[in-house]
Amino acid sequence: MQGITFDIAHMLAGSLVLVSFMQLYQDRLSALLNIFALHALVLAMSVAYQAFVQDAPHLYITALIALVFKAIVIPVALRRIVVKLGIHREIENVFGVGLAMLFGIGLVALSMVVMLRVTSAADPLAREDLAFALSVVLLGLLMMVTRRNAVSLVIGFMSLENGLVLAATGAKGMPLVVEISVAFSVLIAFIVIGIFLFRIRERFDTVDMQAMDRFRGEQR
Amino acid sequence: MIRDFALQGLTLQGAQMLLVLLMAPLLTGFVRKVKARLLSRQGPPLLQPYRDLIRLLRKDVVLANNASWLFRVIPYLVFAATWVAASLVPTFRSGLLFSWTADLIAIIAVLGSARFFLALAGLDAGTSFGGIGSSREVMIASLAEPAMLMIVFAIALIAGSTQLSTMAAFMNSAEVGLRVSLGLALIALVIVAVAENARIPVDNPATHLELTMVHEAMVLEYSGRHLALIELAASLKLLLYVSLIACLFAPWGLENAGISPAVVAAAPLLIGAAAYVGKLAVLGFLLAVFETAIAKMRVFRVPEFLGAALMLALLATLLRFVSRSF
């Protein structure tokens, strides 16, 4: 596992981290959706490449799922929701982009320190894959806490899940069942959240999470 | 024999200095021409920048009443600093005689000196326009410079050197491979280059509305030969950044002589020169397309744009530790 093989895998996984950062940078919903689609696309490419390298045909299925559902179906569906709700140009951020990115860099550094220290004996490809995957997961979480719009929350959650898939494919021998079940759980989560979005909207006329806190009587 | 080497080295170094000086207005003209064509306009001829410069050189200088001696010295300082910096970036051949005078960090710093004095010039006449230009310029610089240094760090940590000739040689070798860090560094470098050269979306080199200008507002009081020098310096800076990107990320055809001067052969020199002109054309074309496709940002959107470059470069530095050599 040296030379160009490593480089390409590295490049794809690294691009996934980069796209996560682009998500953090982008504060308009419609653009955010495009970037999420890109995120899923990069993931699909990365997984497909892993399938090719590891000679594991079942990973192609994972890649296909990622491509079809996450890069096409979900973004399209979300876009429709966003357009329907009329919030596609909404700008929303709890704190500044710069601060969020700075924090993100810190998270990447953290995940590298943690992962590279504990996996010093492992295969180099799996090592860096795991480090990247943890970064993607943390960045997804970061996005979920820094955004106040429910749609961005969904996107943050999905990119977090993309990180999990990256980790799963990097580690050899992950059974197909696990991946498929993860993918389906996300799909179900998406449907549930989608339905909830509409219900929330019907009842409160907003999807701003702060407004919901107010309705629950919480003070912030 | 040694004298021959020295002579050859001096000749090549001199050739490089003349080359950048002569090519710079051409690159500016080329970008303008392509932009005009993309907007379905005829555009000025390629050689128009030269004519502008000559016309400006012949005109009298009109100084503001309050302008001091510093205001008259600064164009020469800025021009000299930019020219020196531009002639230290490898163009057609690396490892020139004086290439070790300054490494990449020092080249950036020499450009920083030029900017420092230009910002002072904006304040000298005592008008609000100069002030607005200077204060915005230093704000942009305060983010662009650290971003640039982080880019240098990222690349230098991979190449093991900040010496441009060595870096170019490394990037030309098979050792490089595909690295995420380098990709990130390239994106960040493009952002910084756009900002440093006052191009769209950070600044508009062709604007005539004082309040939207940054670089142009700063030099608003300059005229005649002073303005010619400043415009030439701006062209040189654009050429410098394009050469830098070409030398670091597309070092093909660059004859690599290492640090010590070797025997000069004609064929590699010609190939190098041809490759250089080709690279300039391609990158200039890309710049024009980019500028046409994008809208100018609000001034206070620029920090986020440059902050992104800083973050990318920092990320590139961090990701370097999960790359191959570790």
Added chain:
Amino acid sequence: MVTYALFGVLALVVLAPIAVALSASPNATGFVYGACLIVALILFLLALHILLEYPAASTVTLPLGLPWLGAHFRIDPLSAFFLTVINLGAAAASLFALGYGRHEEAPQRVLPFFPAYLAAMNLVVLADDAFSFLVSWEFMSLTSWALVIANHRVDENRRAAYIYLLMASFGTLALLFAFGLMAGADGHYAFDAIRAAHPAVGTAALVLILALVGAGSKAGLVPLHAWLPLAHPAAPSHVSALMSGVMTKVAVYGFIRIAFDLLGPPQWWWSLVVLALGGATAVMGVLYALMQRDLKRVLAYSTIENIGLIFASLGLALAFKAYGMELAAALALTAALLHVFNHSLFKSLLFFGAGSVLTATGTRDMEALGGLIHRMPQTAFVFLIGCTAISALPPLNGFVSEWLTFQAILLSPQLPSWGLKLMVPAVGALLALSAALAAACFVRAFGMTFLGRPRSPAASTAQETDTNSLAAMYALAAACLIAGILPGIFIDALAPVVQALTGGQMPVQTGVEWMSIVPIAESRSSYNGLLVFAFMAVTGMVTAFAIHRLASDKIRRGPAWGCGYPDASPLTQYSASSFAQPIRRVFGSLVFRAREIGEMPPPGSSAPARLTVQLRDLIWDTLYAPIGIAVGVIAERLNYLQFLTIRSYLTLVFAALVILLLVLAIWP
């Protein structure tokens, strides 16, 4: 050797009572500063001689101080280097003061303390046991405090002096504990004994923290910097120069002496603390500087920034030393020491310039200055050189030390620790940010003070300063240029110091072709200030000559373009606050909670629009203000102790005595 140095110090000490005796005479100023100049120059040459020729230490023990200890003094390369820095700064300040001191309102409040202050700084560096070190340190604090309060009629100065006194005592207390811990229970206070005994890991860590607090509070490390921007500007300008340019370096000396010399082999994680503090100090210092209107306060805050840079390099050197990477440690330490030297040059120069502006116009407020380049062209020229140097721009000296720091940072991937590997580039980003902001800060400082049109009558009638002041400034400016274009000589001169502290040294620079500096290998990095300078000078002059001969050399004067509004008032120029507005908006909203409140009059009204800027000093508000309040509350509570009877007081004393005896009895 050390005896000669002590004679010099003695001469300075003797000068203080003479100054008291002379203070009525009109020639006192000239005599005292002239004598200080001569003594400082002699000490400087002596120290330089020792640094270059005698790498071995020379010691002497005087029967002073504690009876069983005596006062140990010693000169090794490290103290010789700092002696050169101190006495070069002192000589320049004395020369400047020969002119500047004549404008002093109350010379008798400055003259006696000035030589004493110089003597104290020399003594700190010469001291070779904890007792003399601390006594000299405290002597230095007190004499400088007396100089800060010299102009005591201004409320602000009294407050500054009060806070300075508190912080200085606090810092000395920390150092006292540090030495106490190092000396151990048996009390080996001589540095030799301390050096020989290696404290346990935990103790060493505690000592390091205490040394950081003690020396850092004197040097101005964030968050212990609060006194510095108040006290440094309050003193007369030549003393400000000494405090900023030299005394902070004595504090750096204290830290180096403890961390690199006395404390034994470092732990790797020490460097984490030092690096983080250094990086944060650099950025915070320059951001504060950008928000100030007072010229001298800008300079004081910029000192904090430079101290941050120095400490970051020191942290790097500690990290390399901890892992036995001698060459890299030598590089980082050289960068730090070279910056110590460089900063003492250009900061003194800038404070002298600010002092000249202050005497010429009577104000330090940049919003009331402007256009001084026409009235004071020579001051403007040297001040510009100082600004260029401190902004780390080639070909001047500030860039060299900054460049060496970056080169050292680029060696960090060889460190085995992951935390350091990732942290050092981040600190590098902070340093790069602070360097860029420093350039912005000094464009602002120079532009507002010297360029544009005068914003007040005082600025429009200013006069060029006197020859002595100018001579001092020119000398420093020349030194900045020489250290910038021939850095190899200075790096080589530092070699014995670095060799003694890290066990390694950088390659010899003087033999390199064309006088380049090459920290590691030529294929890796090199810089040649001489050639950069020569290239720029030659191309600039050739261009100017060619254009003037071949094209045009005519000049006409006309009004500046004002969008059709002729003769705008000078107040319409960009001011110091408006110049900083974009940066305030980018960084200030986070760091200072900056808020701008604009009040626009309704359309048609001729009332002026108002813009109010609110800045909060978060460090003061969260750290110092609560302590101040707590002290106030406690003092209020203890107030009743003032009104007890004699018998109750005696009871208290008696109880305290008995309790102490009890503790002693129980103590194992």
